[in-house]
Amino acid sequence: MRILFTTTPDKSLFQQMVPLAWALRTAGHEVRVASQPSFTDVITQAGLTAVPVGSARDIQRLARLKPEHAEAARKGLPVPYDAAERDPAELDWETTLAGYRDVVSQWHRTDNFPMIKDLVEFARHWRPDLIIWEPLTYAGPIAAKATGAAHARLLWSIDVIGTARTRFLELKARQPEAERADPLADWLGGYARKYGGEFTEDMATGHFSIDQFPASLRMTADTHYVPMRYVPYGGPAVVPRWLWEEPARPRVALTLGIAATSRFAGHVADVGDILDSLADLDIEVVATLAESEQRKLGAVPGNVRLVSYVPLHALLPTCSAVINHAGPGTFLTTTLNPVPQVAVPWDFDEPELARRAAAQGSVLTIRADRATGPAVREALLRVLREPGFRQAATALRDEFRALPSPNELVPRLEELTAAYRTAIR
Structure with a gap:
């Protein structure tokens, strides 16, 4: 198989991808890692093949949120992601929707826009069977939609983002039909149509999600989870x-x-x-x-x-x-x-x-x-x-x-890729 990993240039998020990329590579699969050009050295230091896409852009997510949401984020989860830890009955539609609009416009668009065009172009050239993306790199599912590849989120923490998405959809379903706005679906759907498809919910949370947390700590959304044991990787290291x-x-x-x-x-x-x-x-x-x-x-x-x-x-x-x-x-x-x-x-x-x-x-x-x-x-x-x-x-x-190691997970990923992959475009 050909597997394409993709991440925004955030070292702590990328490092959690490396052991699975190694496992797939040593199992005989072709592996590439796509990110912004400024991140190339970090990828190659991990012994992986880098694909520079788009233009360099610093990641300052929280600084770009509205002041009240940025301050909330530094004390925990910002709106709308606070929905993941709150009682669904207490959620307010107007506040949650406004928070979603903010993070899509100020956070997701800004982080992903520099990568999307080039990532789709490379994916159409290389034709990956599976795209694995960290949960904030929505350029990944956009490229998967454009090519027919199977795609999965690799979670770097408890699934705050997926759980908040599930709570948002539940809240949305309770609104009058004319008021069921969905900023994330609108944004991703625009790219899906640009590349010949339509928005489907997997673009928000993956065909499946690789989860590194056991049941006692796990936060679950309405999506398909595949457990994997965490393996530490912190970059080049020397034992003093x-x-x-x-x-x-x-x-x-x-x-x-x-x-x-x-x-x-x-x-x-x-x-x-x-x-x-x-x-x-x-x-x-x-x-x-x-x-x-x-x-x-x-x-x-x-x-x-x-x-x-x-x-x-x-x-x-x-x-x-x-x-x-x-x-x-x-x-x-x-x-x-x-x-x-x-x-x-x-x-x-x-x-x-x-x-x-x-x-x-x-x-x-x-x-x-x-x-x-x-x-x-x-x-x-x-x-x-x-x-x-x-x-x-x-x-x-x-x-x-007790969770399967990255190496032990490889056969399951092969099965899931065959199940979710469509005809390569």
């Missing part, structure tokens, strides 16, 4: 010499991801206050912070090892606990070890993911703007001292291990 030996004291990782520094002005939580609050504990804190964030710190306590980067899949097996932002990649890598977590979430899906993990029992969560040093210290001491957190983390690790 200090990780060769077991730590002399309990080791705690503090890692708050790359989104806060790549898309925003920095971390919401006060990292300096957190580190100071842990200074008198008999632990080693390994804080992975970008150099721009390190420069904001004053004196660093003696029990802190400050590093710009260390591969999490090498660091976390040596840790007794982790303080993180519940970013999906960081969270998923942590669960595989297993290590109890103190989560300080803030952005988009992070608060809801942290809430579900807290309900499962392996995580304590504090919203980032309330994550003072004393609050984080108290939570950390609990997860270090109370065995229930590690027991829950072990149970969650076992749930993840």
Whole structure:
């Protein structure tokens, strides 16, 4: 088969695609990865073949939303995606519809427009059997519609986007027929007609969705899910010499991801206050912070090892606990070890993911703007001292291990591609 992966130039989203791309490649299939030209080096560093499409465009999604929706997004899910975590009976049609119009016009159009024309042109030339797209790269289903390829979303977190879509459609069905507007369908349908087709709901959520979360954490929409085990990949990595030996004291990782520094002005939580609050504990804190964030710190306590980067899949097996932002990649890598977590979430899906993990029992969560040093210290001491957190983390690790690996998933993808693919145009 020929498989085309496509993503907007967001490193954290692309990295979750890499293990499945490797699995398909080593199974003998042809694999290409299409993204904007500025992202080519990131793709080729992963050992994959890049296809530059469109023009370069910086991804600043939340900054482009209306101020009230952008602020809501930084505290969790913006309208209309907040529908995924709310009681459907409480949803307001006018507010939800207005939110959908905003994210389609200010977010999806802007991120995807630079890629669509070239991606369709390449797909018509190369004729992929299957297109795999991350859930915000709607250029993928547009290209699939134009060529007859099967297509699937590869979820990088709990399915906030698909669940919100299901809730929106339910709410839409309750409106008078003349008022059933659908901004996403209108936008995608315009491209479908341009390339010789009509809008179908799979353009919003895929013929099927590859989900890396087990049942205890999963968020489900009205779509076909195919489970897959998460495999960590963080880009080029070197294991430092200090990780060769077991730590002399309990080791705690503090890692708050790359989104806060790549898309925003920095971390919401006060990292300096957190580190100071842990200074008198008999632990080693390994804080992975970008150099721009390190420069904001004053004196660093003696029990802190400050590093710009260390591969999490090498660091976390040596840790007794982790303080993180519940970013999906960081969270998923942590669960595989297993290590109890103190989560300080803030952005988009992070608060809801942290809430579900807290309900499962392996995580304590504090919203980032309330994550003072004393609050984080108290939570950390609990997860270090109370065995229930590690027991829950072990149970969650076992749930993840029970999912099929990317290599084990390949035959199922072959079957689904044959079922959904239509005549190549």
